[in-house]
Amino acid sequence: MGQVSTALQAYRLFLLFVVLSSAGISVSGAACSDSDRAALIELKSGLTDPYIGVFSSWTSKDCCSGWYGVACDPDTGRVTDLVLRGESEDPILTMAGRPGLMTGGISPAVCRLDHISTLVIADWKQISGPIPACITSLSSLRVLDLIGNRLTGSLPSNLGKLYHLAVLNVADNQITGPIPESLTQMGSLMYLNLANNQLSGSIPSDFGNLKMLSGALLGRNRLSGVIPSSIGQMNRLADLDLAENQIWGSIPASLASMPVLSSLYLGSNRLTGGIPAVLLGNKGLGILNLSRNAIEGPIPDAFTSISYFTTLDLSYNKLTGDLPKTLLTAAYVGHIDLSNNNLCGRIPTASPFDRLDASSFANNDCLCGWPLQACAS
Numbered sequence: 001m002g003q004v005s006t007a008l009q010a011y012r013l014f015l016l017f018v019v020l021s022s023a024g025i026s027v028s029g030a031a032c033s034d035s036d037r038a039a040l041i042e043l044k045s046g047l048t049d050p051y052i053g054v055f056s057s058w059t060s061k062d063c064c065s066g067w068y069g070v071a072c073d074p075d076t077g078r079v080t081d082l083v084l085r086g087e088s089e090d091p092i093l094t095m096a097g098r099p100g101l102m103t104g105g106i107s108p109a110v111c112r113l114d115h116i117s118t119l120v121i122a123d124w125k126q127i128s129g130p131i132p133a134c135i136t137s138l139s140s141l142r143v144l145d146l147i148g149n150r151l152t153g154s155l156p157s158n159l160g161k162l163y164h165l166a167v168l169n170v171a172d173n174q175i176t177g178p179i180p181e182s183l184t185q186m187g188s189l190m191y192l193n194l195a196n197n198q199l200s201g202s203i204p205s206d207f208g209n210l211k212m213l214s215g216a217l218l219g220r221n222r223l224s225g226v227i228p229s230s231i232g233q234m235n236r237l238a239d240l241d242l243a244e245n246q247i248w249g250s251i252p253a254s255l256a257s258m259p260v261l262s263s264l265y266l267g268s269n270r271l272t273g274g275i276p277a278v279l280l281g282n283k284g285l286g287i288l289n290l291s292r293n294a295i296e297g298p299i300p301d302a303f304t305s306i307s308y309f310t311t312l313d314l315s316y317n318k319l320t321g322d323l324p325k326t327l328l329t330a331a332y333v334g335h336i337d338l339s340n341n342n343l344c345g346r347i348p349t350a351s352p353f354d355r356l357d358a359s360s361f362a363n364n365d366c367l368c369g370w371p372l373q374a375c376a377s
């Protein structure tokens, strides 16, 4: 699922900004506080990096100068940023000629860095153990990125205390337990990526309170329950990925009124009910993937001249009836997959149908005409 999304781009820009601004202030200034230095040393002692040697620079007295990945406030000597990425274009990784790998765990000592605003320990593949629960005391935290490790345990239930957090990314770990109810109190959250873990329980019903959120990636977990209709109130949400969970119920029609929603991934769940007609006429929605659910009824004949889909995957559902005539009026439909449903009737001989191949229509009840077999008469 190519999800290089607008939210991800915004997140990258944001990180670039964070990195540039911290590079500017780490050059000179107050020497590192003794307590922060001790906390960093304790964090380091819990981690083993056998190949790259990212910690080889963590020896001098002043952790604010020359320590790889560490940046401080020049006035106070307090650590503001710790950025350790196992996959990046950083010279230290390029020289090593291989992506990073670390074992060990994230020491609770990290919670003593109580002026930190950016904490990135990402893509080290083998870092295991829990996210220290005390992390919720880091009240200045704006970026928490722990993607691509092997973290276990659950998300701290009082995570919502991190009121300034803009980026929360713990994707590609083995985190279990529920999405904390308190998460919806994070009024500054712009990017949330919990994808590819083992989270269970339902999505908090007031998820729509996250008014600043532009990307919500919760796919590939074990989430159940329904899609909260409050999501329809999110005015900045561009990317919503709930794919490959166990979510049931119907698709709330309120999703169609979201002003900037551009990708909606709901594939491989247990959704039932029909496709809300308004969703198909939504102006900005470019990717709609409802594949592998139990969605029923006809495909609403509700496409308009502003419907513009690069991907429309409705395959493996229980859709019935004819192909919608208004699909011919859509501004653009790129990849379309209607296979493995119970559709019936003649495939029109006009765009976009005339350039699709048989796999887009395969395994339906009685579709006919090119690129399938000719209709009976």
Ligand SMILES: *[C@@H]1O[C@H](CO)[C@@H](O)[C@H](O)[C@H]1NC(C)=O
Pocket: 001, 002, 243, 244, 267, 268, 289, 290, 291, 292, 311, 313, 335
């Ligand atoms: C749609 O989602 C399903 C389930 O996540 C996935 O297998 C499929 O590849 C997706 N379709 C497209 C066109 O990306």
